[in-house]
Amino acid sequence: MTPILATDAARAGAILTIDLDAVVANWRQLSHQVGPAARAAAVVKADAYGLGAERVGRALAAAGCSRFFVATLDEGMTLRRALPEAEIIVLSGPLPGCEEAFPADRLLPVLNAREQIDRWRGLADRKGRALPSVLHVDTGMSRLGLRYAEAESLAEDADCLAAVAPVLIMSHLACADDPDHPMNRRQLAAFQAARALFPGLPGSLSASSGIFLGRPWHADWCRPGAALYGLAPNGAKANPMAAVVRLDGRIIQVRDIDAGECVGYGSTHRAGHRGKLATVAVGYADGLFRTLGNKAVGQLGEHRVPLVGRVSMDLAVFDITGLPDGLAAPGGLLTLIGPGNDADAVAAAAGTIGYEILTALGQRYHRHYVGGTP
Amino acid sequence: MTPILATDAARAGAILTIDLDAVVANWRQLSHQVGPAARAAAVVKADAYGLGAERVGRALAAAGCSRFFVATLDEGMTLRRALPEAEIIVLSGPLPGCEEAFPADRLLPVLNAREQIDRWRGLADRKGRALPSVLHVDTGMSRLGLRYAEAESLAEDADCLAAVAPVLIMSHLACADDPDHPMNRRQLAAFQAARALFPGLPGSLSASSGIFLGRPWHADWCRPGAALYGLAPNGAKANPMAAVVRLDGRIIQVRDIDAGECVGYGSTHRAGHRGKLATVAVGYADGLFRTLGNKAVGQLGEHRVPLVGRVSMDLAVFDITGLPDGLAAPGGLLTLIGPGNDADAVAAAAGTIGYEILTALGQRYHRHYVGGTP
Numbered sequence: 202m203t204p205i206l207a208t209d210a211a212r213a214g215a216i217l218t219i220d221l222d223a224v225v226a227n228w229r230q231l232s233h234q235v236g237p238a239a240r241a242a243a244v245v246k247a248d249a250y251g252l253g254a255e256r257v258g259r260a261l262a263a264a265g266c267s268r269f270f271v272a273t274l275d276e277g278m279t280l281r282r283a284l285p286e287a288e289i290i291v292l293s294g295p296l297p298g299c300e301e302a303f304p305a306d307r308l309l310p311v312l313n314a315r316e317q318i319d320r321w322r323g324l325a326d327r328k329g330r331a332l333p334s335v336l337h338v339d340t341g342m343s344r345l346g347l348r349y350a351e352a353e354s355l356a357e358d359a360d361c362l363a364a365v366a367p368v369l370i371m372s373h374l375a376c377a378d379d380p381d382h383p384m385n386r387r388q389l390a391a392f393q394a395a396r397a398l399f400p401g402l403p404g405s406l407s408a409s410s411g412i413f414l415g416r417p418w419h420a421d422w423c424r425p426g427a428a429l430y431g432l433a434p435n436g437a438k439a440n441p442m443a444a445v446v447r448l449d450g451r452i453i454q455v456r457d458i459d460a461g462e463c464v465g466y467g468s469t470h471r472a473g474h475r476g477k478l479a480t481v482a483v484g485y486a487d488g489l490f491r492t493l494g495n496k497a498v499g500q501l502g503e504h505r506v507p508l509v510g511r512v513s514m515d516l517a518v519f520d521i522t523g524l525p526d527g528l529a530a531p532g533g534l535l536t537l538i539g540p541g542n543d544a545d546a547v548a549a550a551a552g553t554i555g556y557e558i559l560t561a562l563g564q565r566y567h568r569h570y571v572g573g574t575p
Numbered sequence: 576m577t578p579i580l581a582t583d584a585a586r587a588g589a590i591l592t593i594d595l596d597a598v599v600a601n602w603r604q605l606s607h608q609v610g611p612a613a614r615a616a617a618v619v620k621a622d623a624y625g626l627g628a629e630r631v632g633r634a635l636a637a638a639g640c641s642r643f644f645v646a647t648l649d650e651g652m653t654l655r656r657a658l659p660e661a662e663i664i665v666l667s668g669p670l671p672g673c674e675e676a677f678p679a680d681r682l683l684p685v686l687n688a689r690e691q692i693d694r695w696r697g698l699a700d701r702k703g704r705a706l707p708s709v710l711h712v713d714t715g716m717s718r719l720g721l722r723y724a725e726a727e728s729l730a731e732d733a734d735c736l737a738a739v740a741p742v743l744i745m746s747h748l749a750c751a752d753d754p755d756h757p758m759n760r761r762q763l764a765a766f767q768a769a770r771a772l773f774p775g776l777p778g779s780l781s782a783s784s785g786i787f788l789g790r791p792w793h794a795d796w797c798r799p800g801a802a803l804y805g806l807a808p809n810g811a812k813a814n815p816m817a818a819v820v821r822l823d824g825r826i827i828q829v830r831d832i833d834a835g836e837c838v839g840y841g842s843t844h845r846a847g848h849r850g851k852l853a854t855v856a857v858g859y860a861d862g863l864f865r866t867l868g869n870k871a872v873g874q875l876g877e878h879r880v881p882l883v884g885r886v887s888m889d890l891a892v893f894d895i896t897g898l899p900d901g902l903a904a905p906g907g908l909l910t911l912i913g914p915g916n917d918a919d920a921v922a923a924a925a926g927t928i929g930y931e932i933l934t935a936l937g938q939r940y941h942r943h944y945v946g947g948t949p
Contacts, residue, residue, distance in 0.1 A: 211673060212647070212648050214667070272860075274586050275587070293827050294827065296586065296825065296905070313828050341842070343836055343846075343884075345854055375837065379841075463715060463749065465749065467750055491927050514624075514646070514930060515646040516719065552866075561859075561935065
């Protein structure tokens with residue numbers, strides 16, 4: 202079992218600050234945007250995108266969020282301990298042999314395949330009562346969910362439907378981050394066709410980006426995740442969400458470098474002139490991807506400082522040449538994610554998306570929560 | 576605090592198998608290779624490259640390893656609880672204000688800068704006794720360690736040396752994975768020059784790859800990490816190390832796909848013909864990098880199956896068209912890292928190194944240890 206490290210901020214190689222009030226503000230903003238016709242749940246899978254599902258969940262529940270989505274049964278069981286009252290929906294559904302754990306913790310499975318439906322119905326039959334669930338129909342991801350023909354045959358099976366007692370029908374958009382992508386209208390039409398098979402059943406189609414496609418995509422329930430955590434949900438436009446995450450790395454050493462000297466593995470950076478470097482205790486083992494070598498930018502006060510050389514496992518080196526004396530000192534902090542350099546910007550430098558920057562955030566960070574419930 | 580998930584293998588989206596006997600065999604092989612002139616320590620930083628420092632540490636200590644390297648004070652404190660007797664060396668050295676924690680847990684700091692030396696000496700003076708340490712001289716990484724002139728001035732300061740009582744002088748190679756790189760000889764010469772300043776002090780220069788550069792690079796102590804965990808230490812040549820890691824992802828759903836249908840976000844994969852897909856409960860939140868979209872390969876029995884479409888946060892989809900019926904079923908396992916597809920091969924597909932594949936291994940995996948101490 203992995204130990205929980207860095208409980209003491211002074212010892213930590215980096216401090217991850219998570220603004221729970223900003224998470225709540227983002228949820229309220231999205232709720233307002235889709236309401237009153239639709240409501241907003243909260244997606245807290247992958248440990249709330251690496252930010253801590255229990256803390257995020259408690260803050261959102263206190264703000265009035267009643268419905269939460271997680272990816273796995275284990276995540277659902279963990280979240281149940283933090284949120285005794287909330288509705289918790291498990292996106293991956295029941296794995297064979299794990300069905301009993303769902304009603305034991307009042308977790309709702311998403312039923313993604315006929316095979317999952319049959320097992321869930323078997324459990325309902327054994328228990329002699331209907332067991333609520335969420336139906337997932339695929340509309341173009343080819344990842345999870347019933348095909349249209351499967352949904353059609355389920356809709357004709359009244360006994361099965363009574364047993365698995367769906368409370369929601371959902372699907373997932375493949376290209377919602379690109380508002381002009383033809384898939385968005387195609388998936389909306391496919392979702393509406395599937396919904397017509399189950400009259401009266403509330404629907405859910407959109408995650409963060411889908412919300413910004415407009416009212417038709419909102420259905421009854423939206424499932425924001427990324428936008429709650431401050432990631433830009435709407436591609437090229439200005440990010441309307443409040444910033445949630447800040448990451449400050451600890452400076453271990455400040456050193457001189459002469460012209461011609463090299464930095465890091467593979468000697469990929471060679472100093473062009475005499476200068477100064479700051480070595481920070483954050484590396485790729487902490488989620489600072491190796492792809493950020495010679496590409497990331499840190500901040501020291503108002504100054505932007507480039508990461509030079511490759512990212513090491515536990516260390517990264519920044520060029521602080523020409524900065525005012527005393528701005529960088531051992532034990533001080535250099536900002537890796539923050540205002541003017543948010544997770545989306547770091548992702549762009551790394552060649553990925555902000556989602557992956559957040560979920561890769563490391564276990565060695567000291568985590569400092571701002572706001573939320575006590 | 577992040578909860579520890581997936582304690583039950585049946586519920587887990589993936590099972591990570593770690594062969595502690597193979598770790599021990601690798602350490603013995605390297606010890607033999609560098610002995611008797613030199614000895615092998617063990618690098619267990621970053622939670623033993625993601626494999627569990629406590630379990631790995633206990634297995635190696637039982638096999639006779641007496642000296643361990645970690646990256647941070649927190650890692651040292653955690654490892655001390657598992658290894659009451661071992662010598663534990665903290666590579667990042669003491670951060671300002673954290674000096675006292677080192678003698679409290681009998682941790683040896685690496686002193687990387689004059690500033691760290693001065694603080695360590697201050698502690699020794701306050702305690703009225705010598706406090707052992709490890710000296711780090713930089714020989715070409717420009718990352719951590721004293722410059723030659725700083726080492727020279729320290730060597731002339733007998734009082735300081737008596738107080739910080741070095742037991743080892745170390746440096747680190749920048750390009751050891753490339754045996755022909757001119758940096759290797761340059762750094763060896765620089766290290767020998769620095770050692771000459773401290774007659775009689777044992778030296779340590781090489782990590783895994785450096786060991787394979789040959790005897791002159793072994794000095795007195797080698798510091799293998801990657802090679803202990805089965806990563807190839809010697810670039811292009813056949814990997815001489817025993818395999819340590821296996822990763823099996825859980826199949827959630829097996830589904831049909833028609834010609835022309837798309838898979839995953841951005842619709843980056845379009846099926847050319849009618850076929851079958853397996854959706855597996857492992858995604859980039861588990862360290863299956865997004866760069867592996869349309870590039871990774873899984874294994875089902877003897878069959879290699881390509882990952883199709885983008886990697887999602889919690890899911891990845893594999894094309895299992897044409898495989899024998901029944902080979903892939905919900906609840907079954909599909910191998911992501913294993914024989915014929917080791918961490919180095921996955922890294923090559925992802926455009927990185929095996930080290931980053933290991934340190935990114937996810938928190939949601941069920942971890943199954945083979946061998947080692949009970």
